[in-house]
Amino acid sequence: MPPRPRALLPCLTAAALLALALGAAPATAGPTATSDTPLALTPPMGWNNWAHYMCDIDEAKVLANADALVSTGLAAKGYDTVTVDDCWMTKSRDADGDLVTDTRKFPHGMAWLGDHLHAKGLRFGIYQDAGSLTCEGYPGSGAPAGGGADHYARDARLFASWNVDYVKMDGCNLYVPPGTTKERAYRDAYHAVAGALRDSGRDMVLSASAPAYFQQGEWGGSDWHKVLHWVGETGQLWREGRDIKVYNAKAPNTSRWSSVLGNYGYNRWLGRYAGPGNWNDPDFLIAGAPGLSAAESRSQVGLWAMMAAPFILSSQVSQLSPAGLAALGNTDLIALDQDPMGRQGAVVSSNATFDILVRPLANGDRAVAVLNRSGAARDIDVPLGEVGLPGCTADAKDLWNGRRALVGGSLTGRVAAHDTGVWRLSPRGCAGAVPTGQIAGAGATCADGANTTAAGAVVMAACTGAPDQRWSLGDGATLRLAGACLSAGDQGLVELARCAPGRPGQSWEHDRSGTLTETVSGLCLTAPAATSAAHAPAERLRLAPCGDHRVDQTWALPV
Incomplete structure (x- = not known):
C-alpha cells in the first residue's frame, strides 16, 4: 500500500505556503505512521x-x-x-x-x-x-x-x-x-x-x-x-x-x-x-x-x-x-x-471583539469566518483584500442559511452575540489568493510595523486587526506590510525596508516547528521578552541563533 501523505513539509517556505494556499501541494516524504494504509x-x-x-x-x-x-x-x-x-x-x-x-x-x-x-x-x-x-x-x-x-x-x-x-x-x-x-x-x-x-x-x-x-x-x-x-x-x-x-x-x-x-x-x-x-x-x-x-x-x-x-x-x-x-x-x-486539501484555517485578524479566520479549500475557494466574542450583535465589513483576495469579486455563500450574493469590495453582514458567521467565497476576476493576515507569536501577540520605536522598526504588540499588523506572503518568500518587506537590519534587528528582488535579508523560511529563518544568515526571527513595566518602549524584533522549539521563535503565519 502507498505511504500515507504527510501534512506539511519538514521545512516550508513562504513561497511554498503561497502555493499551498492556491491549491498546489508540494512534494512530501511519507511519514512514519501507525499503518501502511492511509488513515x-x-x-x-x-x-x-x-x-x-x-x-x-x-x-x-x-x-x-x-x-x-x-x-x-x-x-x-x-x-x-x-x-x-x-x-x-x-x-x-x-x-x-x-x-x-x-x-x-x-x-x-x-x-x-x-x-x-x-x-x-x-x-x-x-x-x-x-x-x-x-x-x-x-x-x-x-x-x-x-x-x-x-x-x-x-x-x-x-x-x-x-x-x-x-x-x-x-x-x-x-x-x-x-x-x-x-x-x-x-x-x-x-x-x-x-x-x-x-x-x-x-x-x-x-x-x-x-x-x-x-x-x-x-x-x-x-x-x-x-x-x-x-x-x-x-x-x-x-x-x-x-x-x-x-x-x-x-x-x-x-x-x-x-x-x-x-x-x-x-x-x-x-x-x-x-x-x-x-x-x-x-x-x-x-x-x-x-x-x-x-x-x-x-x-x-x-x-x-x-x-x-x-x-x-x-x-x-x-x-x-x-x-x-x-x-x-x-x-x-x-x-x-472535511475539505480534502486538509488545510487548517488561520486567524487573519483578531481583537477583543472579533476574530476573522480564512481557510483555503481544495477547489480554489476560500472560507471566511467571523467570530463575534461580544455580548451584542455586530455589523461586519470585511474587505476581500484583507482575506487574501485583492482585486477580486467573489460569489459568497452564507453556510448557515444558504443565501448567495456576488461580493465586490467587502463581505458584509450581521453576526449575533457569541455567534460565528461562515461564508464560502468563490473568487472571480483575479489571479488567485494571496495569504494575508497576522504574524502571531510570543504569547498570542502580533508583529506590528507601525506602533514602533523607530522608523521601519517592527515590534510585538497586542493584536488589533489594524493595517499595521496586516502582512502578506509575497514573491521570493518575502513577508510584506504596506508595500515594504521584512528585512534583516543592523545589529541583529529586523526592519521594514523597500522590497528589492534578490536583496539579501528579505527571504524567509517557515518550517514545521514554526520558526521563521532568514535564509542568508540562517538566523531566526525572535520576539523580545515581555515586559510588565508601564509605558516601557516596545522592544524591536531581532534575529538570533535558532534554538530548539523556543517559544519566542515560534510563529503562526497567514494562509
Whole structure:
C-alpha cells in the first residue's frame, strides 16, 4: 500500500505556503505512521461519552447514542465512530495479562459491542492510556511506576481481536525513567503505541493525547511545541490541550462557552501541523448540549470546521437541541470540515471583539469566518483584500442559511452575540489568493510595523486587526506590510525596508516547528521578552541563533 501523505513539509517556505494556499501541494516524504494504509485522510467524526457521562457509562447508553446517531441522520452525514472512554474495564488484568471488560456495565463484552456497531454501519472506538493507569485508575498499557514490562503489544492485539477501528490513547500516570526527560518518555511511549497498533494486523486510527500533558497557556512552552512536532509520527489526531468542560447534571445550565473559546484559543495557531492524516484536536463538540446557546453552538461547529478539527460529539444525542442538531448536521459545514486539501484555517485578524479566520479549500475557494466574542450583535465589513483576495469579486455563500450574493469590495453582514458567521467565497476576476493576515507569536501577540520605536522598526504588540499588523506572503518568500518587506537590519534587528528582488535579508523560511529563518544568515526571527513595566518602549524584533522549539521563535503565519 502507498505511504500515507504527510501534512506539511519538514521545512516550508513562504513561497511554498503561497502555493499551498492556491491549491498546489508540494512534494512530501511519507511519514512514519501507525499503518501502511492511509488513515483519517479527513478529520474523524463520531461520538464519545466522556464530556456528558464521564464514568457513568454502560452498554445501554452506548447503544442508545449509536441508535440516535442513525435516527437523527448524523451517522449518514459522517458521524460514524462510536468510542467508549475510560472506566469500561475492571481494576485488574486477568491471569494472562489481558484487560477485562466490566461485564456489569457491558454484559455482552467488547467484541460483541464492536460487531453490533459494525452491523449498524458504524465504527468502534475504545479508550486506553499510555501510562500504567488510566486517568480514573484502571489498568493502563504502559510500564508500571518504577519500571517493568509494558502492555502495548498485548493490548493492541486484544483490540484488533475485538475489531476496534479507533483508539483514544490518553497520557495519565506515564512512568518517566530516571535520567529521561518527561518529553522523551512520552515520545518513546507513543512511538511504542504506534508500533504496536501497526503490528496488530488491523488498521486502527490513533488519537494521541501526548501534547495535552505539556500545555502551558495558550501559546505553550518549549516542550509542548516539541511534542506537537513529533506526535503526528504516531497518531492521526492528537489532543493538544485542556478538556472541554463536562456536563454537570446538578447544574445543567452552567455555561460552557468559555471552555469552547479556551480550546479554540490554543488550537487556532497550530495549522502548520494539520493536513490529511494528521489533525489538531481541540476536543469534543458539545454544540446542542446544555451549557451552550444556539449561537454558541453554531460558533463551535463553525470554528471547528474552519480549523479542520475532528467532529466528535460528546453529548446525549437524543436530547440535542433542534438548533444544535441543525448546526451539527449542516452539510455545508461538514463539507468545509472535511475539505480534502486538509488545510487548517488561520486567524487573519483578531481583537477583543472579533476574530476573522480564512481557510483555503481544495477547489480554489476560500472560507471566511467571523467570530463575534461580544455580548451584542455586530455589523461586519470585511474587505476581500484583507482575506487574501485583492482585486477580486467573489460569489459568497452564507453556510448557515444558504443565501448567495456576488461580493465586490467587502463581505458584509450581521453576526449575533457569541455567534460565528461562515461564508464560502468563490473568487472571480483575479489571479488567485494571496495569504494575508497576522504574524502571531510570543504569547498570542502580533508583529506590528507601525506602533514602533523607530522608523521601519517592527515590534510585538497586542493584536488589533489594524493595517499595521496586516502582512502578506509575497514573491521570493518575502513577508510584506504596506508595500515594504521584512528585512534583516543592523545589529541583529529586523526592519521594514523597500522590497528589492534578490536583496539579501528579505527571504524567509517557515518550517514545521514554526520558526521563521532568514535564509542568508540562517538566523531566526525572535520576539523580545515581555515586559510588565508601564509605558516601557516596545522592544524591536531581532534575529538570533535558532534554538530548539523556543517559544519566542515560534510563529503562526497567514494562509
